[in-house]
Amino acid sequence: MTFNITRSPSLLSPDRTFRAITLMAAVTTATILAIIFVVLALGSIPALTATSFLDFIGTNAGPIFGTVATALIAIVVAGPIGILAAIYLVEFAPKRLAVVLTFIVELIAAIPSVVFGLWAVNDLSIRLRDSVEWWIASTFGKFIPFLSEDSNNPAADSVFRAGFLVGIMIIPLVVALSREIIRAVPISLREGYIGIGATRWETIRHVVLPTARIGITGALMLALGRALGETIAVTMVIGGSNDVPGSLFQPGSTIATRIATTLPEANPDVKSVLIALGVILFFVSLGLSLAMRLAARQTAKITASVK
Amino acid sequence: MSSDEIIKTSTGMTTSHRTEQVSADKAADDAYPTSSKYALELNNVEAFYGTFRAVAGVSLKIAPKSVTAFIGPSGCGKSTLLRVLNRMHETLPGTSVKGQILLDGVDLYGPKVDPVRARCLVGMVFQKPNPFPTMSIFENVISGLRLAGVRSKSELESVAETSLRKAAIWDEVKDKLHQPGTSLSGGQQQRLCIARTIAVKPEIVLMDEPCSALDPLATLKVEELVRELAVDYTIVIVTHNMQQASRVSDTTAFFSMDEQRAGYLVEVDATSKIFTNPKESLTEGYIAGRFG
Amino acid sequence: MRLSALIATIAAIIPLIALIYFVIVRAIPWLDAELFVNNPLDKPSGISNAIFGSLQLTTAAILAVSPIGVLAAIYLNEYASPRVASWSELVIDVMLGVPSIVVGMFAFMVVVPQLGVSAGAGVVAIGILMLPIVVRTTQEVLRLVPSSVREASLALGVPVWKTVIFVVCRTAFSGILTAVILAYSRGLGETAPLLLTVRGTFAQNWLDFGTTMNALPLTIYSYSGAADSRTLGQAWAAALLLMVLALALNIVVRARTVNSRVA
Numbered sequence: 001m002t003f004n005i006t007r008s009p010s011l012l013s014p015d016r017t018f019r020a021i022t023l024m025a026a027v028t029t030a031t032i033l034a035i036i037f038v039v040l041a042l043g044s045i046p047a048l049t050a051t052s053f054l055d056f057i058g059t060n061a062g063p064i065f066g067t068v069a070t071a072l073i074a075i076v077v078a079g080p081i082g083i084l085a086a087i088y089l090v091e092f093a094p095k096r097l098a099v100v101l102t103f104i105v106e107l108i109a110a111i112p113s114v115v116f117g118l119w120a121v122n123d124l125s126i127r128l129r130d131s132v133e134w135w136i137a138s139t140f141g142k143f144i145p146f147l148s149e150d151s152n153n154p155a156a157d158s159v160f161r162a163g164f165l166v167g168i169m170i171i172p173l174v175v176a177l178s179r180e181i182i183r184a185v186p187i188s189l190r191e192g193y194i195g196i197g198a199t200r201w202e203t204i205r206h207v208v209l210p211t212a213r214i215g216i217t218g219a220l221m222l223a224l225g226r227a228l229g230e231t232i233a234v235t236m237v238i239g240g241s242n243d244v245p246g247s248l249f250q251p252g253s254t255i256a257t258r259i260a261t262t263l264p265e266a267n268p269d270v271k272s273v274l275i276a277l278g279v280i281l282f283f284v285s286l287g288l289s290l291a292m293r294l295a296a297r298q299t300a301k302i303t304a305s306v307k
Numbered sequence: 308m309s310s311d312e313i314i315k316t317s318t319g320m321t322t323s324h325r326t327e328q329v330s331a332d333k334a335a336d337d338a339y340p341t342s343s344k345y346a347l348e349l350n351n352v353e354a355f356y357g358t359f360r361a362v363a364g365v366s367l368k369i370a371p372k373s374v375t376a377f378i379g380p381s382g383c384g385k386s387t388l389l390r391v392l393n394r395m396h397e398t399l400p401g402t403s404v405k406g407q408i409l410l411d412g413v414d415l416y417g418p419k420v421d422p423v424r425a426r427c428l429v430g431m432v433f434q435k436p437n438p439f440p441t442m443s444i445f446e447n448v449i450s451g452l453r454l455a456g457v458r459s460k461s462e463l464e465s466v467a468e469t470s471l472r473k474a475a476i477w478d479e480v481k482d483k484l485h486q487p488g489t490s491l492s493g494g495q496q497q498r499l500c501i502a503r504t505i506a507v508k509p510e511i512v513l514m515d516e517p518c519s520a521l522d523p524l525a526t527l528k529v530e531e532l533v534r535e536l537a538v539d540y541t542i543v544i545v546t547h548n549m550q551q552a553s554r555v556s557d558t559t560a561f562f563s564m565d566e567q568r569a570g571y572l573v574e575v576d577a578t579s580k581i582f583t584n585p586k587e588s589l590t591e592g593y594i595a596g597r598f599g
Numbered sequence: 600m601r602l603s604a605l606i607a608t609i610a611a612i613i614p615l616i617a618l619i620y621f622v623i624v625r626a627i628p629w630l631d632a633e634l635f636v637n638n639p640l641d642k643p644s645g646i647s648n649a650i651f652g653s654l655q656l657t658t659a660a661i662l663a664v665s666p667i668g669v670l671a672a673i674y675l676n677e678y679a680s681p682r683v684a685s686w687s688e689l690v691i692d693v694m695l696g697v698p699s700i701v702v703g704m705f706a707f708m709v710v711v712p713q714l715g716v717s718a719g720a721g722v723v724a725i726g727i728l729m730l731p732i733v734v735r736t737t738q739e740v741l742r743l744v745p746s747s748v749r750e751a752s753l754a755l756g757v758p759v760w761k762t763v764i765f766v767v768c769r770t771a772f773s774g775i776l777t778a779v780i781l782a783y784s785r786g787l788g789e790t791a792p793l794l795l796t797v798r799g800t801f802a803q804n805w806l807d808f809g810t811t812m813n814a815l816p817l818t819i820y821s822y823s824g825a826a827d828s829r830t831l832g833q834a835w836a837a838a839l840l841l842m843v844l845a846l847a848l849n850i851v852v853r854a855r856t857v858n859s860r861v862a
Contacts (some may be wrong), residue, residue, distance in 0.1 A: 019678055020762035025670035026687065029730060033694050035772070036727070043708055084607030092601050093608075101608060103853065108615045110849035112788025114816040115838045118823045119618045122625070122831075163831045175611060201600040229698025231791035232816070236823055254609050256700045260794050263707060264716075275708070278701045289696045398753060399679070427756030437747040441770050451755035454765055500751070507755055 002171045030100050044276035047269070066159055066252035067281070069226060073163025073248075074170055074227040079220055084173025089175070090182045091204055102106070108248070109172040117236035120165045125237055128161050158240030159252040165237055166230050170223045177219035177292075181212045181299065211302065218295025225288035228281060231256035274306060281286045318339065345394065345409070346511060346541040348372035352406035353382065354391050354401070355549050361387045363569035364406075367560060369538035374537045376552035376578070377545045379562035379593065384570025385545045388562075389513050392543065394422040410510065426454070430509035434516045436496035438488030440505070445484040447499055449472035473539075474502035475532050494525020505540065512536065514544040518551065530555050549594065553582050561590045619842070624841035629832035639801040639813075644829065646837050648803040652813040653807065653841075656718055656797070657786040660726040666777050668733030675734070676741040677763050691738075694731035702727050703792030716798050718812040724792035729782035736781055740774030741767065777852050784848035788841060790816035815841045 048056065057064060085105070088096045185208050193203045209216075231254075239251020240261065255277045263274050331598045347369040354362040362384040369375050377385040377391070390396040391404050396416065408415040438447045448467045449457075455464060467484070471477040474499040480491070488499055497517060504512060518526040532544060535557050535575055546552050552559055559582070560575040585591050637645025675687050706724035712718055744767050752762040768775065793799075799817035804810050815837045822834035 007669050015758055018763070019674070022674035022678060022842045025667045026674040028667055028693075029671045029734060030687070032692050032727060032730065033690055035709075036697070036702075039705055039708055040701070081607045081610050084604045085611045088601070088604035092604060099614070104615065105608075105611055106853075107849060108611075110784065110845050111615075111618065112790070112816060112841055112845055114788070114790040114819045115622065115842050116618065118819050118834055119621055121823050123621050124615075139601070149736075163854060171614075225696065227709045229700065231700040232794075232820060236820070248695050256698065256791070256838045259704055260791055263704060263795055264798070275704065278704050280696075281698055282701045284691060285696055285698055289692065293692065294608045326617075381861050393754060395750070395754060422783065423756055423758045425756075430756075431754040433747065433750065433754075435747060437751045439748060439751065439766060439770065441772070450752075450766075454752075454755070454757045503751075503755065517773060 040209060040275060040282070043272060044279045045272075047272035048204050048274040050269075050272075054271075056276070057205060060273065062241065062245075063253045063255045063258045063277065065244045066162075066238065067254040067256070069248065069252070070163040070166055070230075070234060071227040071256055072189045072223055073160060074132045074167035074184050075220060075224055077164055077167025078171045078174045078223060078227075082171045082223075083178050083216060085171070086175045086178030086182055087204060091200060091208075092180055100173075105172050105175050107172075108169070109176075111170060113230060113233040116165060116169055117233040119231035119235045120161070120233065121300045124165065125157070125161050126237075128164055129158070129249075132164070133158065135161060155239065155250050156183050157237055157251040158246040159238060159245055162234045162238035162252075163248075163253070165233050169230065169233060173223050173226060174219060177222060178212075178216055181215035181296075182208060183220060184215070184299065185211045186200075212299065215299035218299075221288040221295070222292035225285040225292075228285050228288075231260050234261055310467065317356055326539060329333065329443070343370060345440070346373075346411060347543070348407075348409040348412075350407040350409070352391060352404070354396055356404070357401045360567065360569045362391070363565065363571045365570075365572045367431040367572060367575055369541060369543065370558070371404060371541050372537055372539070372542060374533060374542045375558040375559060375560060376556035376576070377543065377560050377562060377575075378549060378552050379570070380564065381547070381564045382568070382570075383564040385562055386515050388570070389431070391513055392511070393424050393431050393513055393514070395431065397422065412457075426509055427451075428509050429511045429513060430507065431515065432464060432497070432500050432517045433512045434505055435520045436500050438496050439497050440487075440489055442488055443485045444480050444488050444491070444499060447488040448502050448506050450503060455507070467502075469496045470502040470506040471499075472499045473505055473536065475528065476594075477574050494521050494528055495527070497521060497529055498532065499530075501536075505536070511541045511543065514542065516545055516547060519547065526551075547583075553578055561585070561587075561593060563589055565591070592598035601747065613767070616654055621776075622839050622842055624862065625832070626835040629829070629836045630839075637651075638803050639723045646813075646815070646818055646833055647798070648813040649818040649837060650840065651803070651805070652718075652788060653815040656721050656725060656793075656812060656814055656837045657783055659718075659808065660786055661779060661783050663722065664726045664730045664782070665733055668730050668782075669737050669775060670742060672734045673763060673768070674735035676738050676836070681786050687826060691731045691735050695735065697727075699728055700791040700795075703795040706792060707795040712795060714809055716796065716811055717809050718797055718804070719808040720796035721812065722808060723850055724796050725786045725789055728789060728792065729786050732785060732862040733778050736778035737771075737775050740771045740778065742768055743774070757806050773855060777855050780848055780852050784845050784852070787848075788816060789847055790820055793817055794820070 051059070056241055077169070089105075093101065148199050189211060190203050194294045234254055235257040238253060238257060240253060240257075241251045242253055242258070245252045259278055264273065266274060274298050323407065329341060341525050345368045347367075349365055349367040349369075351363045352362065352367075354361060365388060372381060372570065379385055392408065392415075396402050396404060396484045404416060410425075410428060413427075438444075439450060441519070442450060445467055446453075448470055449463045452463060452466060468481075471480060476495060480499075481489075488496065491499060497520075498582060501512075501517075518529050521529065530551060533544065535541060538559075544552075546555075556578045558575065561573045561581065563573045565571055574581065574590045576583060576586070581590065582594060585594060633641075633643050633652065634645045634647075635645065636647050638648045639646070675684055679687065703724050704722045705727070710719070710720035710723045748766060748770055749762055752766040753759070757766070793814055793816060797814065797817070798813055799813045799821060800811040801813070802811075804812055819834050819841065820835045822830045822837070825831040825834065
């Protein structure tokens, strides 16, 4: 009996063909990203070479300020709430409840931002204006003009409201990331502390949080990056002013909203400026997400060395 | 004492052994008309992981339709050697093989040889039963055939039944052929894997510690099965269980590790001889349980 | 302390409840048959072109992008060396992080000059946003398939490509489907890139990707500040539809990941 175990001599064996097809798909994906980079870089060069960098920042101070302000407000809103909620879900909540609540929180991330915008325009905005904004303005507005408001004529849109809305929208992200980080703190660390008689909360404060601190900072940075890119909900709530507003409770704009509203009709110079702004946005967002990866790796190193 | 009695006393039980001892030097020539006397012939076979030599210079001849056991302490390349025999070793990156392996006189690693075809001829049963998770029992058994292009429903069904019968599991599953393969117990899953392996009609069936993940009762069933299968197939079984080797095999090859952590063949002989009167003192030491 | 954490959790959930409540309450009065069947220029007006526009855009994008994404994930998980695999993780991370407005800007710069303001440009934009989701999720699912499955298949004499397609992918199929659904759900909700590429229209342009098309998010956006109550009501209705779709798809995805056991 002889066996036929010789190979077919063709170069296009199914194995090689299939592998080549999948490789092409992978290369295509990477190429798309490369093309995006190249196109954006080329498009932004006219604007970036026309004036000095400082001048560029100066002329576009409005959107840049708005971007930073809304993102910061968003983090101030989402950070504490998100982290505390994550702590509750991981440390305190009974298992079943934690699963349900986590599920509900994560559903928020599934809702399209335009729906958030619609709700904000017709409902949240007014509530915020009448409650939180009014309170902050009347308490601090007298000596911090930045937080002032004309109580007879409060603005229809404001930077503050945009930031608050984005904050609400990124809470699930903060919660999800923080949960992962807190859960990754090894049990052995906690047990050590509980063993000497600490309460749950003391353990959290003295052991879990310090270990998780780097990771949580990274998580906040990622969330910040996400907040920076939020466009449509912000556009609906922030108004359309191109200047740096006198107060947080005045309308403003962000890089994203400027691009969204003015790019289609812009003349070539303005187009290039917008592209340049978009590139800046992209890189800042990228930097933040890379920072998060670094932070995650650092935390992993620390927790690994504990084991 | 005759070898039979020794085997009986060392295991404390009788099984349906063949009483004639077929040594590696005698072959059932008349029942197997091929170009070679041996089902498998290894000449100075070496296996590498990158630059690390895991198996050193193994030369060995395996008679057709016999059961050969590879025994020895952990880490001396038995499983690696097994995977060399069905060209699975090379699927890991950076690995290489030296030496010659003849399957019925045909060079398994010849330049024109298609490893995929080679693997059809040398089947393998793994340590942990691994039926395909999303497939039914029936689909599992015929998976090798179907993926080779066999479409005829009647052929698939008949092969399935034959293979499941040969694997001594037909009666247990004939009424639930379309239930998931993973719904069976561990021992049943392993017999299903054996059925799946023999469904593609290999010449040789390799078994890498097939019972180590099974409970004693399931182990016994599989061991019986191995003896039955030896009527039709040449079987090479790696095992850590010496009693199992003595129960199940005709020939035993004992491996050990040298100073560079490469595995090498210490001694190979008829099972009865190995377990009663081995030539090497190292073998004797292992058998007596002094190490490994 | 436990109390404050609990309050924070409730605070996190309140917006969701408020939003769902409002959308439902405001949308329900306007849910009639005409809404689904008529176009904005019919009397009474409807959002039919937005509904079908969204479906066309997102479906076209997912059909274009899924094969590339799944095949790329297969390459990265089954064939690529560890170095290539870790670099590609970075590439996918970067792609995931591109703000949707920037992707829209890219499509505006590259596709719109060719096709004009069109559905085609919108499909490109949404496709780029979906692609990394498909790749990443498929990769994770493929990774979950134990190596014993591949080994078993190879040992039977099945060639590598058949092993990958008919064994590995078959085992991971449910997960791959999840990846596609997840990406689809993201694509449905995107607005910003559409603002720059498709812009919306009052017409119903079936399967014509060379011209403008309407989409639910665009309708919501443009109608959101309307003074006319019917128009505003349609915005709420569109929002309800979009929200229900997005939530339904997400719940389906989560239910699958909880129930499926690969090995």
